[in-house]
Amino acid sequence: MNCPYCQKKMQLGYIPNWSQPLQWLPDGKRPSIFSFTAAKDAVPLRNQFRPLKAHGYKAKAYYCIKCKIVIAPTQE
Numbered sequence: 296m297n298c299p300y301c302q303k304k305m306q307l308g309y310i311p312n313w314s315q316p317l318q319w320l321p322d323g324k325r326p327s328i329f330s331f332t333a334a335k336d337a338v339p340l341r342n343q344f345r346p347l348k349a350h351g352y353k354a355k356a357y358y359c360i361k362c363k364i365v366i367a368p369t370q371e
Contacts, residue, residue, distance in 0.1 A: 306321060308324070
């Protein structure tokens with residue numbers, strides 16, 4: 296997918312829905328094992344700790360390194 300702002304290729308990854316901070320991760324990278332920290336390769340989207348646990352969900356999303364924007368498709 297190309298960035299709608301700069302037209303450069305965006306990196307495919309995902310947004311996990313677990314107990315970590317809201318973050319975008321590149322495909323193949325796993326969230327941190329610590330619920331209060333973002334993973335090493337993550338791009339934090341919101342940095343707020345929430346102790347709720349939800350395992351197994353993730354949303355496909357694209358990240359533009361130049362524009363610092365994440366785009367996630369929605370369900371139809």
